[in-house]
Amino acid sequence: MDTGDVRIDNPAEFPPQEDTVERLWTPQRMTYVLRNSENRPTQPKTKECPFCAGPKKSDEDGLIAWRGTFVFAIMNLYPYNVGHLMICPYRHVGMITDLDDAELFEFEKATTLAMTVMKEVSHPDGWNIGINQGEVAGAGVAAHLHQHVVPRWNGDANFMPIVAQTRTMPILLGDQRAAYAEAFQRLAADFGLPSDVQH
Numbered sequence: 134m135d136t137g138d139v140r141i142d143n144p145a146e147f148p149p150q151e152d153t154v155e156r157l158w159t160p161q162r163m164t165y166v167l168r169n170s171e172n173r174p175t176q177p178k179t180k181e182c183p184f185c186a187g188p189k190k191s192d193e194d195g196l197i198a199w200r201g202t203f204v205f206a207i208m209n210l211y212p213y214n215v216g217h218l219m220i221c222p223y224r225h226v227g228m229i230t231d232l233d234d235a236e237l238f239e240f241e242k243a244t245t246l247a248m249t250v251m252k253e254v255s256h257p258d259g260w261n262i263g264i265n266q267g268e269v270a271g272a273g274v275a276a277h278l279h280q281h282v283v284p285r286w287n288g289d290a291n292f293m294p295i296v297a298q299t300r301t302m303p304i305l306l307g308d309q310r311a312a313y314a315e316a317f318q319r320l321a322a323d324f325g326l327p328s329d330v331q332h
Protein backbone atom coordinates (compact mmCIF):
# COMPACT_ATOMS: atom_id res chain seq x y z
CA MET A 134 0.00 0.00 0.00
CA ASP A 135 1.60 3.32 -1.08
CA THR A 136 0.71 6.20 1.20
CA GLY A 137 3.74 8.44 0.69
CA ASP A 138 6.01 8.64 3.73
CA VAL A 139 3.68 6.80 6.05
CA ARG A 140 3.97 3.03 6.08
CA ILE A 141 0.76 1.17 6.77
CA ASP A 142 1.02 -2.56 7.23
CA ASN A 143 -1.48 -4.66 5.38
CA PRO A 144 -3.29 -6.91 7.88
CA ALA A 145 -3.54 -9.54 5.13
CA GLU A 146 0.24 -9.97 5.41
CA PHE A 147 -0.21 -11.21 8.98
CA PRO A 148 -2.57 -14.15 8.65
CA PRO A 149 -3.92 -15.79 11.80
CA GLN A 150 -1.53 -18.30 13.29
CA GLU A 151 -2.08 -21.14 15.65
CA ASP A 152 -0.53 -20.61 19.04
CA THR A 153 2.31 -23.03 19.68
CA VAL A 154 4.70 -23.55 22.56
CA GLU A 155 7.33 -21.69 20.56
CA ARG A 156 5.38 -18.43 20.87
CA LEU A 157 6.07 -18.34 24.60
CA TRP A 158 9.48 -16.89 23.86
CA THR A 159 8.61 -14.45 21.10
CA PRO A 160 8.56 -11.31 23.31
CA GLN A 161 12.34 -11.34 23.39
CA ARG A 162 12.56 -12.06 19.69
CA MET A 163 10.48 -8.95 19.03
CA THR A 164 12.75 -6.86 21.26
CA TYR A 165 15.75 -8.16 19.38
CA VAL A 166 14.18 -7.44 16.01
CA LEU A 167 13.21 -3.90 16.98
CA ARG A 168 16.67 -3.15 18.34
CA ASN A 169 18.22 -4.06 15.04
CA SER A 170 15.78 -2.30 12.77
CA GLU A 171 15.79 1.29 11.53
CA ASN A 172 12.47 1.81 13.26
CA ARG A 173 13.63 0.89 16.73
CA PRO A 174 12.31 3.04 19.54
CA THR A 175 14.70 5.64 20.94
CA GLN A 176 16.99 4.05 23.49
CA PRO A 177 18.10 5.95 26.57
CA LYS A 178 21.63 7.31 26.23
CA THR A 179 22.58 6.37 29.75
CA LYS A 180 24.33 3.09 30.33
CA GLU A 181 22.63 2.56 33.67
CA CYS A 182 20.64 -0.64 33.93
CA PRO A 183 17.05 0.26 32.92
CA PHE A 184 15.59 -1.75 35.78
CA CYS A 185 17.77 0.09 38.31
CA ALA A 186 17.04 3.47 36.67
CA GLY A 187 13.26 2.99 36.36
CA PRO A 188 12.30 3.10 40.06
CA LYS A 189 14.40 6.28 40.55
CA LYS A 190 12.04 8.17 38.24
CA SER A 191 8.44 9.19 38.86
CA ASP A 192 5.87 6.47 38.24
CA GLU A 193 4.84 8.23 35.02
CA ASP A 194 8.36 8.77 33.64
CA GLY A 195 9.60 5.35 34.72
CA LEU A 196 6.42 3.60 33.53
CA ILE A 197 6.12 2.04 36.99
CA ALA A 198 2.73 0.47 37.65
CA TRP A 199 3.35 -0.65 41.23
CA ARG A 200 6.06 -0.45 43.93
CA GLY A 201 6.30 -3.24 46.49
CA THR A 202 8.77 -3.82 49.31
CA PHE A 203 11.26 -5.95 47.33
CA VAL A 204 9.93 -5.87 43.76
CA PHE A 205 8.12 -3.51 41.42
CA ALA A 206 6.02 -3.73 38.24
CA ILE A 207 7.15 -1.83 35.13
CA MET A 208 5.72 -1.55 31.61
CA ASN A 209 7.82 -3.09 28.85
CA LEU A 210 9.05 -0.36 26.48
CA TYR A 211 9.15 -2.91 23.67
CA PRO A 212 5.90 -4.78 24.27
CA TYR A 213 5.14 -7.93 22.42
CA ASN A 214 1.51 -7.42 23.25
CA VAL A 215 -0.52 -4.47 24.56
CA GLY A 216 -0.16 -4.31 28.33
CA HIS A 217 3.11 -6.29 28.57
CA LEU A 218 4.31 -5.87 32.16
CA MET A 219 7.47 -6.99 33.96
CA ILE A 220 8.04 -7.83 37.63
CA CYS A 221 11.58 -6.93 38.79
CA PRO A 222 13.43 -7.00 42.11
CA TYR A 223 14.90 -3.63 43.18
CA ARG A 224 18.17 -5.44 43.73
CA HIS A 225 20.42 -5.73 40.66
CA VAL A 226 20.69 -9.52 40.44
CA GLY A 227 20.53 -11.65 37.32
CA MET A 228 19.14 -14.98 38.39
CA ILE A 229 16.03 -16.05 40.25
CA THR A 230 18.39 -18.20 42.34
CA ASP A 231 19.97 -14.95 43.62
CA LEU A 232 16.75 -13.90 45.38
CA ASP A 233 16.34 -14.46 49.09
CA ASP A 234 13.11 -16.01 50.39
CA ALA A 235 11.34 -12.71 51.05
CA GLU A 236 12.20 -11.39 47.58
CA LEU A 237 11.23 -14.65 45.91
CA PHE A 238 7.87 -14.72 47.65
CA GLU A 239 7.00 -11.15 46.67
CA PHE A 240 8.33 -11.70 43.14
CA GLU A 241 5.87 -14.53 42.53
CA LYS A 242 3.07 -13.06 44.61
CA ALA A 243 3.33 -9.84 42.59
CA THR A 244 3.07 -11.92 39.42
CA THR A 245 -0.29 -13.29 40.55
CA LEU A 246 -1.35 -9.77 41.53
CA ALA A 247 -0.36 -8.55 38.04
CA MET A 248 -2.54 -11.25 36.45
CA THR A 249 -5.48 -10.15 38.57
CA VAL A 250 -4.86 -6.49 37.72
CA MET A 251 -4.89 -7.36 34.01
CA LYS A 252 -8.09 -9.39 34.44
CA GLU A 253 -9.82 -6.28 35.81
CA VAL A 254 -8.30 -3.77 33.41
CA SER A 255 -8.30 -5.55 30.07
CA HIS A 256 -9.90 -9.02 30.44
CA PRO A 257 -7.28 -11.16 28.69
CA ASP A 258 -8.10 -14.74 27.66
CA GLY A 259 -4.67 -16.01 28.73
CA TRP A 260 -1.10 -15.07 29.60
CA ASN A 261 2.49 -15.81 28.70
CA ILE A 262 4.54 -15.64 31.89
CA GLY A 263 8.22 -16.39 32.01
CA ILE A 264 11.82 -15.51 32.66
CA ASN A 265 14.73 -15.69 30.25
CA GLN A 266 17.77 -16.47 32.38
CA GLY A 267 20.97 -15.28 30.68
CA GLU A 268 21.69 -13.74 27.29
CA VAL A 269 21.85 -17.15 25.63
CA ALA A 270 18.24 -17.69 26.71
CA GLY A 271 17.13 -14.40 25.16
CA ALA A 272 17.22 -11.97 28.08
CA GLY A 273 17.47 -8.40 26.75
CA VAL A 274 18.75 -7.13 30.12
CA ALA A 275 20.41 -10.30 31.39
CA ALA A 276 22.04 -8.65 34.41
CA HIS A 277 18.76 -7.68 36.09
CA LEU A 278 16.12 -10.33 36.68
CA HIS A 279 12.67 -9.63 35.26
CA GLN A 280 9.58 -11.79 34.89
CA HIS A 281 7.47 -11.12 31.80
CA VAL A 282 3.70 -11.02 32.25
CA VAL A 283 2.13 -10.81 28.80
CA PRO A 284 -1.66 -10.75 28.44
CA ARG A 285 -3.10 -12.62 25.46
CA TRP A 286 -6.43 -12.40 23.72
CA ASN A 287 -8.03 -14.89 21.38
CA GLY A 288 -6.98 -13.94 17.86
CA ASP A 289 -4.33 -11.41 18.94
CA ALA A 290 -1.50 -13.12 17.07
CA ASN A 291 -2.51 -11.68 13.72
CA PHE A 292 -2.58 -8.01 14.66
CA MET A 293 0.26 -7.82 17.16
CA PRO A 294 3.04 -7.48 14.58
CA ILE A 295 1.26 -4.35 13.36
CA VAL A 296 0.68 -2.89 16.81
CA ALA A 297 4.32 -3.42 17.77
CA GLN A 298 5.47 -1.25 14.88
CA THR A 299 3.10 1.67 15.28
CA ARG A 300 4.22 5.05 16.61
CA THR A 301 1.25 5.31 18.94
CA MET A 302 2.69 2.72 21.37
CA PRO A 303 4.21 5.28 23.81
CA ILE A 304 0.78 6.85 24.30
CA LEU A 305 -0.76 3.46 24.85
CA LEU A 306 1.98 2.65 27.37
CA GLY A 307 1.19 5.73 29.47
CA ASP A 308 -2.54 5.05 29.47
CA GLN A 309 -1.99 1.40 30.24
CA ARG A 310 0.36 2.23 33.12
CA ALA A 311 -2.21 4.54 34.71
CA ALA A 312 -4.97 1.95 34.43
CA TYR A 313 -2.73 -0.74 35.91
CA ALA A 314 -1.50 1.52 38.71
CA GLU A 315 -5.05 2.24 39.87
CA ALA A 316 -5.90 -1.48 39.95
CA PHE A 317 -2.60 -2.45 41.65
CA GLN A 318 -3.27 0.04 44.47
CA ARG A 319 -6.84 -1.19 44.91
CA LEU A 320 -6.05 -4.94 44.82
CA ALA A 321 -2.61 -5.24 46.46
CA ALA A 322 -3.97 -5.71 50.00
CA ASP A 323 -5.99 -8.76 48.87
CA PHE A 324 -2.64 -10.40 48.08
CA GLY A 325 -1.00 -9.37 51.34
CA LEU A 326 1.15 -6.87 49.43
CA PRO A 327 1.69 -3.15 50.09
CA SER A 328 -0.18 -0.80 47.76
CA ASP A 329 2.70 1.61 47.16
CA VAL A 330 6.12 1.60 48.82
CA GLN A 331 8.32 4.65 48.27
CA HIS A 332 12.03 3.87 48.14
Ligand SMILES: [Zn+2]
Binds near residue numbers: 182185186224276277
Ligand atom coordinates in the same frame (compact mmCIF):
# COMPACT_ATOMS: atom_id res chain seq x y z
ZN1 LIG B 1 19.76 -3.29 37.47
